[in-house]
Structure formats: structure tokens, C-alpha cells
Amino acid sequence: MSSPDSSTRLSPTESVPTQVIPSPVPSLSDTVIGLNGAPEKHDKTSLPVEEPLNQQKVEAERPMKLSQRKKWSLLAVFSLGFFVDVWSYSAFFIFTGPISESLDILFEQQTWVITSYAVTFAAFLLLWGRVSDLWSAKPVFSYGFIVLGILDLIISFLPDKYSFFVLRAISGIAGATLIPASFRLIVAVFEPHELGKAFTLYGMSGALANTTGIIIAGFVEYIPNGGQGEAWRWFFRILAILIMPFAIGSLYFIPTPKGAIAQADDKWKRLDIVGTFSMLAGIVLLILGLTLGASYGWKKAGFLAPFLIAWVLIVFFFFWEARLSDECAILPSKTWRIPNFAVLITLGLFIYGWWSVNFLPFVEIFVRVHNERAIIAAVRMLPQGIAAGVVTVVLTLYPKLTSNPRWPISVGLIGGAIGLILFTQSEGDVVGSGYWRWVFTGGAIGSSGVMIAFTGTNVGVMTSVPPEMAGVAGAVLxxxxxxxxxxxxxIQSGLLTINPGNLENFSNVKASWYFELGWTLLWLVGFLVFYRPGKRPVSSAEDGAEQGERPIMAH
Structure with a gap:
């Protein structure tokens, strides 16, 4: 059986949502599972990639014989893990302000309420995918889930910002275990003909969690505040209460499959600890440097020291990965030689940022400046989620619209630019009629456009790589x-302090959106210049014949 990160070729009668997050699990399997349930072998000799010199043979995994009730119950547990991961990010667009007031976090440091989790989460996806391959996905999922629940409970009682930031970062490491382990476990549990439905439902849970995160946070804000009874503290406690029974139960309820390369003799070497931690340190220092530079000045040591060290570590990471064999490197160097891969991965740096830099200031303006309840602010932002959902449904029904990523990505970036232009023209009039004229319209157009760009990028990445590299590609994206x-x-946190008043001074918010607008147009021009249309790598004549009917999607 295929590993969960193998690409999935859609039959002419089936499709899957294109927003599903690709599996962050490196794979060495060369079997692809079609949604019709038939395992399909690919001839690697036709692939334009290099074969590892010491690659060990990987035996195909076989699904466990479980009842239908247990299979779908397990999927519910895996989906709960996905929900928690997404809520741990999206809900804090609502809670950033209250947490900052409670823990005396300076305005220019507020973004770390969100990014302290997101940075470590992203940096450890590849590592936990490799651990799931080398040993077993069950302990990765179960113990990661348990640690996340414990950390959420501890965080709810923290008295200062420093301990909060540190434990939020550690919780990001724990949260990163859930997605790669879930993909491995889904493939181990379900029969080939059930995988399409299972992965689709799993992906839909993530999309639903992203939309509901701020709504749930808005309702939690109704909990009476004060001391240890503050709403954000109760949100962490609710997460812990929700997590712990299922996390502990998963130790007994989830079967124990072997990893995809569990027979490898050099497991510790294949973990690539040096590469993982150099990438983590580089990412953290880069973001720290940008935050301090935007807030306190670009000539200060607070910016120069972490920023320059970050680039040394990033260069070292790529140098280190290049000297390792493909089966030992956490990010094989051959990945970057795939046509358009580097262009699309670079474009990925823009996409989530578009939503972040409008969600956070809008919510803060609604709550702090206009004194609205958090739930009202959350409802005001809901149209962006609905617009993105409608786009997802349309692209699911008509997947040929994204079969050539060049045009959907270009159109999507233009839509994102139009949304930002409308935001800037509001001049602070974001409630009453101004909300419908600028915020609602700009959010609907912009969010729809960026979702189109995201889908095109997703399809472009996954169709540019050969099947056995789909997991690595998804993780890098x-x-x-x-x-x-x-x-x-x-960067936005610094731009919001250009003029006195922070968020209360709309010129600061407007400056951050102008920066994002310029960034969007730069990505558009760069993409049009550097993207080179071409056929994806195929592994057989049959694949070549079917290319263009449906895009290959990796969950």
C-alpha cells in the first residue's frame, strides 16, 4: 500500500477538495493508490530524479482488518487532532489582545502570541514525518497529543509573557506531531478504496476548523473575566479537557502499524537532527530579527544579530542537506531541481500571510476601537471564510480550472490585490455602511482570490513532483x-507602530496593508516571469495519457 503522502490519481468520476493540506511525511514508497482502490505501480526508471545509492527496499503496508465502526471512529480522533492544531492558530486572532493585556505584552511583541506556535509547528513537520516513517505513527500521534493537552493546561495558568512564549513554542512542536502521524495512520487503517473518502473528510475537518476557530473564541469571550478566570485561559483549559480523554484513549484504541521504512538500520542518521535544528533556529531568528527591526529600527543590534545569524543557519541547512544522501536528508537537494518547484514554494510564503495581516488588525479594530464583542468581530470576518469555502467547492466540482496553475494563481493574486486596495480605501470606516462597502466586499473578493491562488499553488506543487516525492513536497509547502x-x-507589527496610536491610528494599519499590497504585486510579477509551463513528471505511459484529465492531488 502507498504511504499517505503518495499522490492520488483521481478517476474521471471522482474529485477531492483542493484545499486539503498535503501530507508532511517523506515517503519512499513507489505505489500510488487511486481513488478507485486499485494500487498502481510506477516505473521509477522514467522519472527525472536521481535514485538514492543506498535506498533500502520498502515493503508495501497492508491495511489492518478493522470494523467499519472502528475505522471511522479512528478518523474522528485524527480529525480532532487536526481541529486542535488549526484552533491553536486561528482562535488567537481573537485572543491576542486579551492575552497581551493580561501578560503585559508590548504592542510590537503581540504577534508572538500567534507566531510562537506557528514557527515551531512548521519547522518540525518534516521531522515528525520522518519519525513516523522510521518507527511507528501511533506513539508519535498519541504522545504528541498528550503532551499538547498537558501544555495547554499549564499555559492556562502562566503568569508572565516569557513563560507563555516558551511553552507556546513547545506546544507547537507537540502539535506538529498530529498531521504527519494522522496521514500514516489513515493509510494503515483504511482499505485502498476507502482512502479517497477518508482523506477528503480529514481535509474538510481542517477547513471547518479554520472557519470556526474565531467563532469558538468569540463565544468563549463571554466567560466572565478576571485573574485566572480570563476567557483566554479557559480556552486553553477547554482544549486540554477536549484533548486528554481522546489522547490517552488513543494509546489503547489506535492500532500499531510499522513505519514505512521501519526496517532501516541507520534510523538515527536518517532523522537528520542537524538539518532539523539548523532550519528551526534559522526560522526563529529570522522572524525575531524582522520583528525587532520593524519595531525598533533596522540599524539596531536587536535586528542585525538575529537576522544575520539566521541567514548563516539557513545557508548551512542547504549546504548540509546537499552533502547527505537522499534517504538521509530531511529535504533532499534533488527536490529543488524539479521545474517550477522553487517558484511555487516561494509563492507559498505569500498566501497565508494575506489572511493574517487583515484578520488580526480588523478583529482588534472592531473590539478595541469600536468596543464590539469578540463574537461580533468574529462574525464580521466570517464572509472571508465563506467566500474561500465557495471557491473550494467550485474548484472541487471543476478541477480542470486548476490543471494549469499559471492562470488561476495569477487571477488569484490579482483578486488578493483588489481586496487590499478596498481595505485601504475604507479610511477607518469599517462598521455600518463602510463595513459592507469596503470590508465585506474587499474580504469576499480578496479571500476568494487568495484561495484560488492557494489551490493553484497546491496543485502546481503536487503535479510537479514524481509520486514518491509527494510527501516531501507537501511538507515543504x-x-x-x-x-x-x-x-x-x-513585519506588520512594526509597521503598526510607525505613527502614534498603534491600531487606533488607521494610518498605521493602512501602511501595513500598502506594504502587503506591494508584496502581492511583487509576487505576481515574479511568478509570471519565472514560472515555466510544462508537463509534470510522469511515471508511466498510462500516467502521461491521463495527464490533464484530473490533477494529481496529495492529501
Missing amino acids: QVSLQVGSAVALS
């Missing part, structure tokens, strides 16, 4: 998306 969001929030 996720890292790009998450890091781009963190960087965008870090």
Missing part, C-alpha cells in the same frame, strides 16, 4: 505557508 504567515505578522 506547509513550512513555506506557515513561515510566510509568521513573517508577515512580524
Whole structure:
């Protein structure tokens, strides 16, 4: 059986949502599972990639014989993990302000409420995918889930910002276990003909969690505040209460499959600890430097030291990966030689950031400036989620619209630019009639456009790589998306302090959106210049014949 990150070729009668996050699990399997349930072998000799010199043979995994009730119950547990991961990010667009007031977090440091989790989450996806391959996905999922629940409970009682930031970062490491382990476990549990439905439902749970995160946070804000009874503290406690029974139960309820390369003798070498931690340190220092530079000045040591060290570590990471064999490198160097792969991964740095830099200031303006309840602010932002959902449904029904990523991505970026232009023209009039004229319209157009660009990028990445590299490709895309969001929030936090008044002074917010608008147009021009249309790598004549009917999607 295929590993969960293998690409899935759609039959002419089936499709899956294109927003599903690709699996962040490196794979060495060369079997692809079609949604019709038939395992399909691919001849690697026709692939334009290099074969590892010491690659060990991987035996295909066989699904466990479980009842239908237990299979779908397990999927519910895996989906709960996905919900928690997404809520741990999206809900904090509502809670950033209250947490900052409670823990005396300076305005220019507020983005770390969100990015402290997102940065470590992104940096550890590849590592946990490799651990799931080398040992077993069950302990990765179960113990990661348990640790996340414990950390959420501890965080709810923290008295200061420093301990909050540190434990939020550690909880991001724990949260990163859930997605790659879930993909492995889904493939181990379900029969080939059930995988399409299972992965589709799993992906839909993530999309639903993203939309409901701020709504749930808005309702939690109704909990009476004060001391240890503050709403944001109760949100962490609710997460812990929700997590712990299922996390502990998963130790007994989830079967124990072997990893895809569990027979490898050099497991510790294949973990690539040096590469993982150099990438993590580089990402953290880069975002720290940008935050401090935007807030305190670009000539200060607070910016120069972490920023320059970050680039040394990033260069070292790529140098280190290039010297390792493909089966030992957490990010094989051959990945970057695939046509358009680097262009699309670079584009991924823009996508999540678009939503982040309008969600956070809008919510803060509604709550702080206009004194609205958090739930009202959440409802005001809901049209962006609905617009993105409608686009997803349309592209699911008509997948040929994204079969050539060049045009949907270009159209999507233009839509994102139009949304930002409308936001800037509001001049602070974001409630009453101004809300419908500028915020609602700009959000609907912009969010729809960026979702189109995201889908085109997703399809472009996954169709540019051969099947056995789909997991690595999906993981790298996720890292790009998450890091781009963190960087965008870090830069915005500095731009919001250009003039006195922070968020209360709309000229600061407007400046951050103008920066994002310029960034959007730069990505559009760069994409049109560097993207080179061409056929994806295929592994057989049959694949070549079917190319263009449906895009290959990796969950």
C-alpha cells in the first residue's frame, strides 16, 4: 500500500477538495493508490530524479482488518487532532489582545502570541514525518497529543509573557506531531478504496476548523473575566479537557502499524537532527530579527544579530542537506531541481500571510476601537471564510480550472490585490455602511482570490513532483505557508507602530496593508516571469495519457 503522502490519481468520476493540506511525511514508497482502490505501480526508471545509492527496499503496508465502526471512529480522533492544531492558530486572532493585556505584552511583541506556535509547528513537520516513517505513527500521534493537552493546561495558568512564549513554542512542536502521524495512520487503517473518502473528510475537518476557530473564541469571550478566570485561559483549559480523554484513549484504541521504512538500520542518521535544528533556529531568528527591526529600527543590534545569524543557519541547512544522501536528508537537494518547484514554494510564503495581516488588525479594530464583542468581530470576518469555502467547492466540482496553475494563481493574486486596495480605501470606516462597502466586499473578493491562488499553488506543487516525492513536497509547502504567515505578522507589527496610536491610528494599519499590497504585486510579477509551463513528471505511459484529465492531488 502507498504511504499517505503518495499522490492520488483521481478517476474521471471522482474529485477531492483542493484545499486539503498535503501530507508532511517523506515517503519512499513507489505505489500510488487511486481513488478507485486499485494500487498502481510506477516505473521509477522514467522519472527525472536521481535514485538514492543506498535506498533500502520498502515493503508495501497492508491495511489492518478493522470494523467499519472502528475505522471511522479512528478518523474522528485524527480529525480532532487536526481541529486542535488549526484552533491553536486561528482562535488567537481573537485572543491576542486579551492575552497581551493580561501578560503585559508590548504592542510590537503581540504577534508572538500567534507566531510562537506557528514557527515551531512548521519547522518540525518534516521531522515528525520522518519519525513516523522510521518507527511507528501511533506513539508519535498519541504522545504528541498528550503532551499538547498537558501544555495547554499549564499555559492556562502562566503568569508572565516569557513563560507563555516558551511553552507556546513547545506546544507547537507537540502539535506538529498530529498531521504527519494522522496521514500514516489513515493509510494503515483504511482499505485502498476507502482512502479517497477518508482523506477528503480529514481535509474538510481542517477547513471547518479554520472557519470556526474565531467563532469558538468569540463565544468563549463571554466567560466572565478576571485573574485566572480570563476567557483566554479557559480556552486553553477547554482544549486540554477536549484533548486528554481522546489522547490517552488513543494509546489503547489506535492500532500499531510499522513505519514505512521501519526496517532501516541507520534510523538515527536518517532523522537528520542537524538539518532539523539548523532550519528551526534559522526560522526563529529570522522572524525575531524582522520583528525587532520593524519595531525598533533596522540599524539596531536587536535586528542585525538575529537576522544575520539566521541567514548563516539557513545557508548551512542547504549546504548540509546537499552533502547527505537522499534517504538521509530531511529535504533532499534533488527536490529543488524539479521545474517550477522553487517558484511555487516561494509563492507559498505569500498566501497565508494575506489572511493574517487583515484578520488580526480588523478583529482588534472592531473590539478595541469600536468596543464590539469578540463574537461580533468574529462574525464580521466570517464572509472571508465563506467566500474561500465557495471557491473550494467550485474548484472541487471543476478541477480542470486548476490543471494549469499559471492562470488561476495569477487571477488569484490579482483578486488578493483588489481586496487590499478596498481595505485601504475604507479610511477607518469599517462598521455600518463602510463595513459592507469596503470590508465585506474587499474580504469576499480578496479571500476568494487568495484561495484560488492557494489551490493553484497546491496543485502546481503536487503535479510537479514524481509520486514518491509527494510527501516531501507537501511538507515543504506547509513550512513555506506557515513561515510566510509568521513573517508577515512580524513585519506588520512594526509597521503598526510607525505613527502614534498603534491600531487606533488607521494610518498605521493602512501602511501595513500598502506594504502587503506591494508584496502581492511583487509576487505576481515574479511568478509570471519565472514560472515555466510544462508537463509534470510522469511515471508511466498510462500516467502521461491521463495527464490533464484530473490533477494529481496529495492529501
